[in-house]
Amino acid sequence: MTTSDRVIAEGRDTEILDHGPGLVLRRPKIPRSMEAEAEIMRWVVAHGYPCPEVVEVGTDGLVMTRVEGMSMLDDLVAHPWRVRSHATLLADLHGWLHRLPAPPGLPAHFGPGPALLHGDLHPGNVLLGPDGPMVIDWTNVAQGPPGADVAVTWLLMAAGQVETSLVERVLVTGLRRILVRSFLHTAGRNAAAASLVAVLEYRRHDQNLSPGELEAMGRIVAHNSPG
DSSP: OOOOSOEEEEOSSEEEEEOSTTEEEEEESSOOOOHHHHHHHHHHHHTTOOOOOEEEEETTEEEEEOOOSOBHHHHHHHOGGGHHHHHHHHHHHHHHHHTSOOOTTOOOTTOSOSEEEOSOOSGGGEEEETTEEEEOOOTTOEEEOHHHHHHHHHHHHHHOOOOSOHHHHHHHHHHHHHHHHHHHHHHTHHHHHHTHHHHHHHHTTOTTSOHHHHHHHHHHHHHHSOO
């Protein structure tokens, strides 16, 4: 497997490199097997869900088809007036995924339930390509109650730190309340609230989250959990 050295995008635990015409390499910063992620991507593509196609899995990462377009997060920064339409699209992507059959053997981090959960379906993991949205980063897939996936997105959108310029962070901070409220209105606030405690407990073990983010998530959970 060969690739160029040009990093075209970067997340907290992976980087995306140019891999020639129409392809990218998703490479973990700390080496790990990408086989499980590749399998779930193949599964959702086979069931008609919008996800890049896996081309090859190698020792240094996952080669997949390239999506030409910015992330939903970047588009929100560039076009903040689209916040409500993006919130609705994000909720629709959740609902679509949760209606798919879950493959056997997935972990159930958030309790029993029939739904296929992405586990990290926030605006940074939705690419807005010429053929429509594409969902990426399938590292945290699980099976469980649909509301748990919505709760994950709720906490990440409301409390996650955005790695952008100061001006963009101020803008995103101002959009958070509208984005979260509009998303939950469509995706289902009550079902998500019922899973907040379980989601927070699981996310406390996520080394990609800072103490400040976890503290902010704890406040959201304390304020919104039923009972």
